[in-house]
Amino acid sequence: MLKFDIKKKQNLARVGVIHTPHGDIETPAFVGAATRATVKALTMQQMRDLGSQAILANTYHLTLRPGTELIKEAGGLAEFSSWHGPTFTDSGGFQIFSLPDVKISENGVKFKSHIDGANFEMTPESSMQAQWAIGADIHMAFDHLAKSENHQDMKEAMDRTHAWLDRCVKEHQHLIKQYSHPQYLYAVVQGGTFLDLRSESAKYCAGKNVDGFGIGGVFTAEGMDEMLQVVNSILPENKPRHLLGMGQEPIDLFIGAERGCDTFDCVGPTRMARNGSLYTLDGRINIKNAKYTHDFTPIMLDCDCECCKNYNKAYLHHLFKTDEITAKILASIHNEHFIVETVNRIRASLLDGTFTNYRDSFLTRYYKK
RNA sequence: GCUGGAAUCGUCUAGUGGCAAUGACAAGAGACUGUAAAUCUCUCGCCUUCGGGCUUCGUAGGUUCGAGUCCUACUUCCAGCA
Numbered sequence: 001m002l003k004f005d006i007k008k009k010q011n012l013a014r015v016g017v018i019h020t021p022h023g024d025i026e027t028p029a030f031v032g033a034a035t036r037a038t039v040k041a042l043t044m045q046q047m048r049d050l051g052s053q054a055i056l057a058n059t060y061h062l063t064l065r066p067g068t069e070l071i072k073e074a075g076g077l078a079e080f081s082s083w084h085g086p087t088f089t090d091s092g093g094f095q096i097f098s099l100p101d102v103k104i105s106e107n108g109v110k111f112k113s114h115i116d117g118a119n120f121e122m123t124p125e126s127s128m129q130a131q132w133a134i135g136a137d138i139h140m141a142f143d144h145l146a147k148s149e150n151h152q153d154m155k156e157a158m159d160r161t162h163a164w165l166d167r168c169v170k171e172h173q174h175l176i177k178q179y180s181h182p183q184y185l186y187a188v189v190q191g192g193t194f195l196d197l198r199s200e201s202a203k204y205c206a207g208k209n210v211d212g213f214g215i216g217g218v219f220t221a222e223g224m225d226e227m228l229q230v231v232n233s234i235l236p237e238n239k240p241r242h243l244l245g246m247g248q249e250p251i252d253l254f255i256g257a258e259r260g261c262d263t264f265d266c267v268g269p270t271r272m273a274r275n276g277s278l279y280t281l282d283g284r285i286n287i288k289n290a291k292y293t294h295d296f297t298p299i300m301l302d303c304d305c306e307c308c309k310n311y312n313k314a315y316l317h318h319l320f321k322t323d324e325i326t327a328k329i330l331a332s333i334h335n336e337h338f339i340v341e342t343v344n345r346i347r348a349s350l351l352d353g354t355f356t357n358y359r360d361s362f363l364t365r366y367y368k369k
Numbered sequence: 370g371c372u373g374g375a376a377u378c379g380u381c382u383a384g385u386g387g388c389a390a391u392g393a394c395a396a397g398a399g400a401c402u403g404u405a406a407a408u409c410u411c412u413c414g415c416c417u418u419c420g421g422g423c424u425u426c427g428u429a430g431g432u433u434c435g436a437g438u439c440c441u442a443c444u445u446c447c448a449g450c451a
Contacts, residue, residue, distance in 0.1 A: 033404070035403090041407075058403080061404085090403050091403090094403045098405080114405040143403095188403090216403065218402085218403090219402065221402095246402060247402070249402070252402075265403060266402050267401095267402070268401075268404095269402095272401070272402095275407085275408070275409090277400090290398095
């Protein structure tokens with residue numbers, strides 16, 4: 001069983017440590033999205049330098065390229081990518097259900113590779129096998145995302161996710177015996193915006209032999225507070241919870257942490273960065289805007305990332321306007337650091353009892369417009 | 370000096386009688402949440418009550434219901450010959 005120590009609690013919120021085979025994660029923590037075993041535009045050394053504690057890769061992408069057996073041959077995701085720290089993998093469910101041609105059956109999902117159209121099938125068992133081959137410390141159960149937000153579709157997807165969870169747990173237990181290094185499994189709670197379904201899903205997942213929980217199918221902060229209160233009041237307190245895919249908006253992280261989520265991952269910060277949208281304490285700015293041409297101040301005066309310590313907005317503006325790859329690198333360092341650091345401060349504020357003040361002052365300033 | 374050719378939005382460019390005018394780049398702005406994303410969308414002559422109105426394709430005339438497109442002259446540039 002994955003070891004998770006809770007150091008402090010405040011209602012649903014908690015500060016803890018997840019002890020993974022590749023190291024500890026001080027929670028709450030933001031996990032870098034390394035879909036294809038790399039955080040886009042960043043080296044693993046840069047990720048370490050900006051304070052990241054863990055990364056999350058994707059089973060769908062790594063199955064297509066380079067193939068999960070190759071990663072196994074390399075010694076696993078952490079070794080292959082030279083990250084050497086704690087790692088997660090997402091099951092591939094989310095990606096597969098975003099493809100245009102998916103055929104769902106009880107057995108699994110048939111789909112075509114977005115790269116070359118080759119036919120693939122993924123099942124709960126094959127996703128587990130793939131994740132064990134990738135060798136991340138923490139795996140997500142193979143889940144089904146609903147195609148729409150209506151109650152019936154959502155329930156159908158949730159029921160299938162539950163049926164698949166049982167098969168994931170069984171296969172996981174089977175695979176534990178075949179590998180010498182321990183790896184851990186999170187169940188994924190579904191149910192969309194429907195509190196009755198969320199409640200049902202949380203109860204179902206809570207009863208399973210898993211090491212933690214992913215909370216999936218959340219797309220905006222709207223309604224998230226109430227939903228997380230329902231879900232995290234049901235999930236067992238002594239196991240970590242990962243809020244899947246949320247964290248582009250700082251408010252997601254404040255709500256998530258306050259309502260008992262321990263880790264987060266999101267592609268937003270690095271994607272925003274590559275597109276020139278940079279976080280500041282006063283909201284995001286678009287560094288490509290003409291008004292930054294002569295602005296020789298850093299993105300944030302009180303930021304200690306490599307980008308802000310060494311470069312100013314006029315320079316970044318120039319790098320973006322000339323489409324230099326350094327623009328994306330520096331912007332990604334800043335944005336990823338900003339979000340990692342925001343969660344780090346949430347953790348610190350929970351520890352010293354200043355969370356509410358920190359939350360209110362941060363959100364008021366960030367969203368003041 | 371002669372003979373050809375060319376002049377269209379910031380730049381390059383499409384256009385051969387119905388055209389406020391094609392495409393690319395540049396420029397201006399917006400979007401992005403378990404990454405088919407170094408991507409995508411919008412604006413880009415002036416004005417607008419968003420119906421439309423006005424002024425445009427080197428300059429000045431002309432032919433025509435109608436001209437960026439045809440004709441004449443001029444200006445500038447390019448090529449070849451002197």
